[in-house]
Amino acid sequence: MLRTVRSLARLTRAARVLGTHDALFPLELREEMPRILLALMPLAKIRLPWEGTSEDTSGDAGERLATALAALGPAYIKLGQFLATRPDIIGPELAGDLTSLQDKLPPFPMDEARRLIEEGIGKPVDQAFSVLSEPIAAASIAQVHRARTQPDETYPEGRDVAVKVLRPGIERRFNDDLDSFFWAAETIERNYAPARRLRPVEIVQTLADGVKLEMDLRLEAAAMSEMAENTAKDAGFRVPQIDWERTSKRVMTMEWIEGIPASDRAALVAAGHDMKRLGRQVIQSFLLHAMRDGFFHADMHQGNLFVDADGNLVAVDFGIMGRIGPNERRFMAEILYGLIMRDYVRVAEIHFEAGYVPATKSKYAFAQALRSVAEPIFGRPASEVSMGKLLAQLFQVTEQFDMRTRPELILLQKTMVVVEGVARDFDPEHNIWESAEPVLKAWMVEKMGPEARIEEAAAGAMQLGRMMSHLPEVLDRAERTARLLAESVDEEGVRIHPTSAERIANAQERRGRGSPLIWLAIGALGALLIANLL
Structure with missing residues (x-):
């Protein structure tokens, strides 16, 4: 109450x-x-x-x-x-x-920022930094200061860094409002049946999970570190380094980025950067992260991107990240590639195979609906294609075919739209499909070609091999059990209580699928599959 x-x-x-x-x-x-x-x-x-x-x-x-x-x-x-x-x-x-x-919110006082930094890193500010500026940016959750570290063996003259500090009392304020959101979502879901398809409680939970990640700056630092590892060999894209010594739950310190904001197109042009290349780079980097790594920056707008002197895109603010699993990556790549190739029946089949569309719906009707959405895109200048109208039609298709909401894919689609906006700001004539095709094609060749199939089959065979390695132990237990049973036989047969006999029969029925003979058959099929692939 x-x-x-x-x-x-x-x-x-x-x-x-x-x-x-x-x-x-x-x-x-x-x-x-x-x-x-x-x-x-x-x-x-x-x-x-x-x-x-x-x-x-x-x-x-x-x-x-x-x-x-x-x-x-x-x-x-x-x-x-x-x-x-x-x-x-x-x-x-x-x-x-x-x-x-x-x-954007007003910054909190400098004295409070210094106190939070000292509590976070466990030492006085002056021992960690030779310079700490006034806030240079302030948002709803944290504010950022520019600083210079004290000299050490690695950086004898110190190093320019950005220091992000959580707002004081922010956790309690968020928790109170999120509790109200949950109450409203639960009430709507309980009393308004049409809204249940959208799963309002799950939506609020997704928001809450994201906010929790943003409330612990160690997790944002970990996301930056993971993406830095993933992209270490990628040309044209990089991630700032984390200063772990000066990072805690409420304070994060990272490399200072010298670059031109992606939002300042005039400055980028004046600096001589190739704007068409930057347009391709932002699209292809995003797709590589999503399809190859299953881990992508989900807030990749102009305010979170810089271009350094070498023309590299540098991303900041990793508070909102997206993950998609191997199956979702494969389905998404096939869906996008199928749309590029205008193979709508195959795209429809993928939706059914993935379970995105109920099996009771018509595959061909769904393919027809996809065609109605995608065909207006092709053959038109990129500047005339409205992604807003495209998304509106896609979600109408979602409703018509009872597709359940998939938050991770929605986030991927949203980020794709944002990234396309960045690409078109770089190059107004940019075409997302032309940039996407080589990345998707290469990924599909790598993950779905003959070599990948051989690797999958080999991995399956190794798993079967590990199972088969336990076969002697299973047979030995079976032999001991048979011997014990033989010793328990009298003239009237085996002396087993009727209830025990019933349980043994039920257990045997349940385990029938895992009998040694079945595993031997599966192993033989796996070997034949590998032989055929080779």
Whole structure:
């Protein structure tokens, strides 16, 4: 009960802020709203004496919503950024508007920052850094300072670094708001059946999991370190190095990046960088990370990318990362490649094989729906293709064929759209499909060609071999059991209680699939498969 009261109080406050920005009942959507909601609209517009004057309600619905979420604070800013990744829930146009939601807040005092740094790294600031600047950037969760390390054996003159510090008290504030989000999601899922397909509780859980990762800067540092290892030999892309000695749960120190922000196109052109190459590089780097490594930067917008003097893309801010497993990578690569090749029946088959579409649906009807979405793309200039309209149609197809929401794939699709936007900012005529094709083709040849099939078969044979190595032990136990049974036989047969006999029979039936003869047959088939592949 207490949780319900607290959640209602927090959500009522949020509704009032949204209402004052005309973002709770936007004019553009009122014709589609139920009358009961419209009846509540005046309550959301009332301003109490201590709440000050009305807010500016200019701009479209998405802009007003972004402004209201920013006013509500850190948890709502993150909620807005997360919803920008879910056009299946809020629609592609609103999702597109929320991608511009600014995660900027006033910095907290320098004295507080120094205290947090000292607590985090376990030593006075002056022992760790010879210089520590005022905040150069402040967001909802943390702020960043530029610093220079004290001289040591590795860096006799010190090293320029960026120091990221969590906001004080941020964990408690997020936990309170997230609890309200969970209460609302549970209430909706329990009482409104049409919303269950979107799995609101799972959506909030995904948001909460992401926020927890961002609240522990050691995890962000670990993500940077992992991606740095994955991309160490990749041309044209690199990741800053982590200073682990000066990193803790609330403080992260990393190499300072000297480069031009990816958002400053004029400066990049003036510096002589090849803008078409940068457009290809950002697309191909992202696809390599996703398809090859199954681990990708899921917030790869212009604000988190720099271009160094050598023309390398350098990524920062690894608070939001995406992972997809081997099966999802294979399906996604085949889907994308099938779309590029315009083989819609094969793309439909992949969806059914992956279990994305219920088996009760028609494969050919699904292929026809895919064709209706993809065909308008081909043969048109890249600058004329609207990714927003494309996503809108894709999610309409999702609803028509009862596809369940797959958060990891939604995140991948969202990041792909963001990365395409970066590529087109570099090169307005950039075509994502032309950049994607060689990466996807190479990945499929490597992972699905004859050599890969031989490796898979060999791995399967090794696993069978490990199982078969236990066969003598199994046979020995069987022999001992037979001997014991033989010793227990009298003139009337084996003396076993009827209940025990029934249990043994049931166990034998369950284990029938794992009998030695079956494993021998499987081993023989595995050997034949390898022989055929060779």
